[in-house]
Amino acid sequence: xxxxxxxxxEGELELPAEPMHLNxxxxxxxxxxxxRIVLELSGETIVKADVQVGYLHRGFEKMCERGTWxxxxxxxxxxxxxxxxxxxxxYALAVEKLCGIAVPDRCQWYRMALGELARxxxxxxxxxxxxxxxxxxxxxxxxxxxREMVWDILExxxxxxxxxxxxxxxxxxxxxTADFKAMAGTAVNKILGLVEEGERMLLxxxxxxDRLQNVGAISAADAVSLGWTGPCLRSTGVAYDIRKAHxxxxxxxxxxxxxxxxxxxxxxxxxxxxxxxxxxxxIIEQCIERMPDEGPINCDDPRVVxxxxxxxxxxxxxxxxxxxxxxxxxxxxxxxxxSYTEGGNGELGYYLxxxxxxxxxxxxxxxxxxxxxxxxxRLIEGRMLADIVPTFGALNMIGGECDH
Amino acid sequence: xxxxALDKLKARFGAAILETHSNFGDDTxxxxxxxxxxxxxxxxxxxxxxxxxxxxxxxxxxxxxxxAGRTEVVMHLYSISKxxxxxxKARVGDEDMEHAELNSxxxxxPGMNWLERExxxxxxxxxxxxxxxxxxxxxPEFEGHPLQKTYPADRIQPLVPYRxxxxxxxxLEKQAPFGPDEGMAFGRTKSTISHDExx
Numbered sequence: 001x002x003x004x005x006x007x008x009x010e011g012e013l014e015l016p017a018e019p020m021h022l023n024x025x026x027x028x029x030x031x032x033x034x035x036r037i038v039l040e041l042s043g044e045t046i047v048k049a050d051v052q053v054g055y056l057h058r059g060f061e062k063m064c065e066r067g068t069w070x071x072x073x074x075x076x077x078x079x080x081x082x083x084x085x086x087x088x089x090x091y092a093l094a095v096e097k098l099c100g101i102a103v104p105d106r107c108q109w110y111r112m113a114l115g116e117l118a119r120x121x122x123x124x125x126x127x128x129x130x131x132x133x134x135x136x137x138x139x140x141x142x143x144x145x146x147r148e149m150v151w152d153i154l155e156x157x158x159x160x161x162x163x164x165x166x167x168x169x170x171x172x173x174x175x176x177t178a179d180f181k182a183m184a185g186t187a188v189n190k191i192l193g194l195v196e197e198g199e200r201m202l203l204x205x206x207x208x209x210d211r212l213q214n215v216g217a218i219s220a221a222d223a224v225s226l227g228w229t230g231p232c233l234r235s236t237g238v239a240y241d242i243r244k245a246h247x248x249x250x251x252x253x254x255x256x257x258x259x260x261x262x263x264x265x266x267x268x269x270x271x272x273x274x275x276x277x278x279x280x281x282x283i284i285e286q287c288i289e290r291m292p293d294e295g296p297i298n299c300d301d302p303r304v305v306x307x308x309x310x311x312x313x314x315x316x317x318x319x320x321x322x323x324x325x326x327x328x329x330x331x332x333x334x335x336x337x338x339s340y341t342e343g344g345n346g347e348l349g350y351y352l353x354x355x356x357x358x359x360x361x362x363x364x365x366x367x368x369x370x371x372x373x374x375x376x377x378r379l380i381e382g383r384m385l386a387d388i389v390p391t392f393g394a395l396n397m398i399g400g401e402c403d404h
Numbered sequence: 405x406x407x408x409a410l411d412k413l414k415a416r417f418g419a420a421i422l423e424t425h426s427n428f429g430d431d432t433x434x435x436x437x438x439x440x441x442x443x444x445x446x447x448x449x450x451x452x453x454x455x456x457x458x459x460x461x462x463x464x465x466x467x468x469x470x471x472a473g474r475t476e477v478v479m480h481l482y483s484i485s486k487x488x489x490x491x492x493k494a495r496v497g498d499e500d501m502e503h504a505e506l507n508s509x510x511x512x513x514p515g516m517n518w519l520e521r522e523x524x525x526x527x528x529x530x531x532x533x534x535x536x537x538x539x540x541x542x543x544p545e546f547e548g549h550p551l552q553k554t555y556p557a558d559r560i561q562p563l564v565p566y567r568x569x570x571x572x573x574x575x576l577e578k579q580a581p582f583g584p585d586e587g588m589a590f591g592r593t594k595s596t597i598s599h600d601e602x603x
Contacts, residue, residue: 052540053540053541054539054540054541054542054543057541057542059550061526061551062550062551062555062557063557065557066557097428098428221456222514224456224457224484225456225457225458225513225514225515226458226513226514226515227457227458227459227513227515227516227519228515229457238484240484245487246487335427335428336427336430336432337427337428337430338430338460338480338489338491340459347459349459349460349480351460351462351478351480353464361464362464362465364460364462364464364478366459366460366480370518370519370522371458371515371518371519373518374515374517374518374519375514375515403541404541
C-alpha cells in the first residue's frame, strides 16, 4: 500500500455549496411507480420538493362521457384499486341521488358490509406497505395474509378479486351468497388476530417508532385548508368522518367510533388506520347481524334496473326493457349533483352532470388523495431525505385515483 | 344545508350573484367571474359561514352556450365547524375559450393550488395570480385541454422524443442532470454523454 502522503492543504475537499438536485421516482420502490419528487437537497436535508403526479393518468373522466351511466362502474373500480367496492358504492349512490331512488334495506346493509371489508383491505395495504418500505417485511406478510381473507370473501361474492364492477344503479349485481354472513363473521375475527400480531411486531420496535414519531407532522388548520380528509385529517385531531358527520346508507344506525390522533404525524396516521380496522370490524358485525336474509336486493324501478333474466327470455316487455337499458342506457334526469362518501382515504366525491340522456355529460371524480398528495411537499421540506419514505407511505397515495 | 350562505351572499354581493338553486339539496350560487375571489374570501372569512375546507374544483364545458361563458368552473366548499357545504360556479370564456380567466383563490385555501392547476390542464381555464400554473396531469408538450368537449376523445398525440428545452421552446420542468433516457429502463435514444473521458 502506498503511504498516505496527500498534502491536506492542497487536496482539501471542497464541499459543494450549491444545492444538489435529486430525482426521486417514478421508478423508485417507495414511489409506487407513479410519483416523481424533484428534490433540492442541502446535504441530506430537503430544501425544496416539487411533487409531480400524472404518470398514471388514464383519462377516466373523458372516457366516462362516451358510454352509458352503467358503463362507468368498471372505470371507478380502477380509481382506488385497493378498495374498489367503496368506489362502486359511491358512484351508485351518486347516480341514485340524481335519479331520486333509494335501494332496499337489505342492499344498504350489504353495501355497508362489503364497503367496510374493502376499507379493511385498504388500510391493511397502506400500513403493511409502509412498514415494508421501512424494512419490516414480516408484518407486511401478516397484513397481506389478512387482506387475502377479505379478497376471498369479495371473490366469493362478486366473482372478481380486484376489479369487482359489482355496483349497479339501484342495487347490486347479485344478492349476497348463502355463505356470506358466516364467511364474513369468521373472517373479521381472524383478520383482527393477524392485525394484532402484525402490529405487536411493529409497535414494540424502537427503530420503527423512531422513524414515524414526529415525522411529517401537520397542524389541524393546515390539513383542513389543504383539503385533507380521511385518516390523514383525523390524525391531526379533526374528527371529520362522513359516515358520522353526514351519514349515508345505514351508518346512522350502527355503533362505531372515529379514532383520532393528536399530533398529526406519521405515527398517528398509522395508528388511526389500525383503529379504523377495528371499527370496521364492529360495523361489519352489526351489518351481518341486521341484514335480512330474504328480500329484494335491487330497487323496483324499471327505468334503471335490469329485468329478471327469466322475464328477458320469455316476455317481449322484458326483452325490450333489457335491450333499451343496455343499448341506450338508463335515462338519468337532467341536473347536477355532488354526492360524497367516505372512501378508504377520505372524502370520495362524485360531481355528476346529466343532460337527460343515457350518457353522462360530465363525471367529475373528487379523489381524496389528490389533495393529500398536494400537501406532501409541506411535510417533507426541511426534513431529511429518509423521512420521505414513511411520510409518503402513510399518506396512502393511490396512483389510480390521484392521477384520474 | 347552507341556505344561510346563499342568503348572505345575495345580501352582500347583490347582482354579482347571477342565480342560485338548491337542487337535490346542493346549494349552488352562480357568481359573476369578476367577483370570484371576493366571494371566496367572504365565504372563508365570515364567521357564520367559515368555509375552511376546499373540497373540489373542476371545469364543465358547454360549447353550445357559445360566447355566454362556455366553461363552468365549479367549486365545492365545506365547513368543518358548521358542517355545511356550498357549490360556487362561474361561467368563463367565449366560444374559442378566449378570456377564460379567473382570479386564483390559492392564497385563501392552499389546497386550491393543485385543483386550479388541474382545471387549467384539463379544461383550459387560466387562473390569474396562481403561483405555479403549469400542467399537472398531462406533460408540458401536450396540445389542447382534454376535458373540453371539442377535444376528440380518440385523438392520439405522439410520444414526444427527447429534446432539450431550447429545442422545445417551452420549459420542460426537468432539472439537470437527467439525460435522454430519464426514467426509462431502456433508453429511447443512445446516451450522448461519453464516459470515455474518465478512463
